[in-house]
Amino acid sequence: MESSILNTIKKMLNIDSECTDFDVDMVININSVLSILAQMGVGPQNGFIISGPDETWGQFLNGDANLEMVKSYIYLKVKLIFDPPQSSAVIDSSERLITELEYRIAHPLVSS
Numbered sequence: 393m394e395s396s397i398l399n400t401i402k403k404m405l406n407i408d409s410e411c412t413d414f415d416v417d418m419v420i421n422i423n424s425v426l427s428i429l430a431q432m433g434v435g436p437q438n439g440f441i442i443s444g445p446d447e448t449w450g451q452f453l454n455g456d457a458n459l460e461m462v463k464s465y466i467y468l469k470v471k472l473i474f475d476p477p478q479s480s481a482v483i484d485s486s487e488r489l490i491t492e493l494e495y496r497i498a499h500p501l502v503s504s
Contacts, residue, residue, distance in 0.1 A: 394448035397422060397466075404467045405475060409445070417474060419443065425469040426452070432498045434462060458497050465493040 399409040401422060407414060423441045430439040440452050453459045468490050477483050 394450045396445040397442050397447050397449055397452060398445045400449070400463060401467055401470055404463075405471060414474070415444065418470065421470045421473045422466060424473075425466045428469070429462065429465070429497070432494065434458070434497055458500055461493055461497055465490065465497060468493070 396409075398415065398418060402409055402411075402414075402418060407418075419442055426435065426440050426442070429435055434456075435452055440447075449459060449463070453462060456462070468486050471477075472483070472486055472490075477486070
């Protein structure tokens with residue numbers, strides 16, 4: 393079975409997939425990041441949104457080589473919104489990694 397986008401991000405944030413207390417917040421935050429990715433040219437041409445745990449990574453990026461970077465990017469962006477670190481050093485580090493991922497996702501390596 394394909395992985396749920398919502399449940400993957402919840403797992404990365406140490407939230408049990410059975411816990412639905414934060415699902416509305418998570419869905420809104422994930423959709424915001426998916427909109428950013430759409431503006432970067434990532435994902436379906438008409439954009440992509442989730443409404444719950446039914447939407448999968450395969451539906452969003454079917455076979456795209458950048459999938460793992462995209463997962464990390466969504467996680468980091470959602471974490472900074474949903475559960476920001478207390479340490480400014482950790483925030484700065486996360487923001488630098490987000491910037492690097494944005495560049496690498498938007499400028500994939502071209503194979504010859």
